[in-house]
Each structure stands twice: as structure tokens, then as C-alpha cells.
Amino acid sequence: MLASVTGKGVCLCTILWILDTKGVFSLKNVTLSIEPSVVQYRNTSKLRCTYDLEGDALYTVKWYRGSLEFYRYTPSEKERDKRKQAFPFKGVTIDVDRSDSTQVTLNDIDFVVSGEFCCEVTTEDSHIHALNNCKSMVVVQLPEHPPEISVRGEPFDYGDILRANCSSYRSRPPADLTLILNGITVNQTEPLALRKLRPTDYSDLQLELKLSDLHFQEGQLNLQCVAQVSSVYHETVGLELQSVRHPVPEKVSAPNTASAASTASSQTIPLRLFCFTMLCFNAESVIKILIKTIPASCVTYYTVVATPVCDYTDIRINSLDKFYALIVVINLINIKMPHNDNPK
CATH class of the missing domain: 3.30.1490 (Dna Ligase; domain 1)
Structure with a gap:
């Protein structure tokens, strides 16, 4: 009985060793990177697929957006048009000249391209083996101008109501806004998923705050508005508010001698x-x-x-x-x- 079990064990190990030498488990470390992964509308992005063949022969590299294959590289094909194949892909232009077995370049990217991208690597030996890796791309449109702040009720003192508004120009997705008073966040927009906005829209944030001595810093009030779109846009504007606790000295101008002489x-x-x-x-x-x-x-x-x-x-x-x-x-x-x- 022991010899029988041992024999089976030796047989199983032999099978695994044979499969390994045939390269079934050789392909590894398939990794996709998207540069940049947050792309401005109508700009360019480059998708890179790295992998370790471990001595196996490369059969194909396929690129997908969702389930749609849009580019394929087959090194065994001698003709260039068959070796590099681009398939119809709405909302993007595939730059075949700048694409090969490890990368594909996308130009003139539209909003509809946002989503998950994958590269699939297949090796060919006595067996065919494939691995893939996926990453997401987001297409954005940035505001054309910095955010703007408007304030009512100056000058301010303890107990006054600070009414302020910060607005950001149209973008996609709409910008996230934050109002900061003397370094302390006093208001910010809700998460984008909770806001009822169109895909491309303005952002607006209002503030109504009763001021106390805690809000003043050496009598000063400095209000900032921060607008952010994903990880590619971060713009800050600031406004020094008029404060009773920190009055601005009156401007003293030199007398106009020419005017005085004329009047005299x-x-x-x-x-x-x-x-x-x-x-x-x-x-x-x-x-x-x-x-x-x-x-x-x-x-x-x-x-x-x-x-x-x-x-x-x-x-x-x-x-x-x-x-x-x-x-x-x-x-x-x-x-x-x-x-x-x-x-x-």
C-alpha cells in the first residue's frame, strides 16, 4: 500500500514538472499602466503593458475597452497591417505608428472613452497561456478660469454674519469646492454622487457663518476658495476681508501742487x-x-x-x-x- 501511494505521488510530481518545463506557468507579471489615467478632453493618453515571458514565445497582445477589442499586436505576422491591427473604436483615434507590442497610443479622446481598459498577453509554445491586467481611465474637461469669491456685509466684527459665495466655471465633472477661513475649512460641496448636476456643469458653494473671536486671526479674516477636478486640477483664490478688528489705514496722498496753484x-x-x-x-x-x-x-x-x-x-x-x-x-x-x- 505504501509503495502504491508513493508511486502515485511520484507520478503527480512528474506531471507537474513536465507541465512547468512546457512553459504553462512561465508568463507572469502582466501589468497595465495608463499615462495619464485622468485625461483632458481631446488630449492623448498612452497605455503600456509590461510582462515577463520567461522564455516563452509571444503569440499576441490584445487591448480592450470593456469587452471591445480595439488593438492587437501579432509578432508572427510578416505584413505590417496584420502585425498591427486597429479596430473601430468610437470616441478615439488609435495612433498605429506609435503603438507596438508593449504600448498603444490614443489621440483625440472623447468623454465616452472613460472606463476600464485591459491588456491581454498570450504566449505560444506547446500550450497557449494568457494573462491580463486592467486599469481605469477618466476623461475630464477643466474650468477655463479660476474660481471666484463674492462677499457681502463688510467690514466684519464679532457677531456679524459672513455671507459668501464661491463659484467655479463649467467643467466635467463639476469641480469640488471648499471654503477656508483663516486656514479652517468652513464649508465644502457634497460628494459628486450626491449632487444633482449635469455631467458638464458649473459648481457653486454658499456660506452663511456667524463670526466669533475664534474666526479672527490677529483681527484679520482671510477667505479662500479651492476648486478641484479629480487629480489634475487644483486652483485656489483668496480674499482678505475688511475687518473692524484690523482696519486698513486710510491712504494719504501728497497734495497736488499743480491743482493747488490752479485754484489759487x-x-x-x-x-x-x-x-x-x-x-x-x-x-x-x-x-x-x-x-x-x-x-x-x-x-x-x-x-x-x-x-x-x-x-x-x-x-x-x-x-x-x-x-x-x-x-x-x-x-x-x-x-x-x-x-x-x-x-x-
């Missing part, structure tokens, strides 16, 4: 004049034009003074015609008149 003397008269003369700048002709243009109260002054005291800026002289008539454009003239506190 009401007899400085800015005039815009267009002087047309046949001479290159005859003072007497200009004076005559000024007398007709300026207020009547100034006429006596210009009658007495031979040449007016003027500041001329940006004077342009252009030839008009064959008579060499000149246009003198005086853009700004400040006529400074004598100031007499005791008129007679």
Missing part, C-alpha cells in the same frame, strides 16, 4: 486756439487773435502788454499751399496774468 489763481486761463497766419509766428497777429478770443475782462491787459506771457506746447507748422501759408496749432496755452490783491 483764478486768473490762469487755459485756452485752445487755432491761429492761422501768413507769417511764421508774428506776435502782433497772435495778440490780435487772442484779444478776439479771450474773455472781455482780459482785453485791457493784452492791449497794454506788447507780448503776452504764454507757455506754448506741441507747436506743429505745416505748409498748406504754394503761398507758403502756415498753420500754427497751439494745443495748450496757459495765459498767466498778474495777480493783484488790491485792484484800484
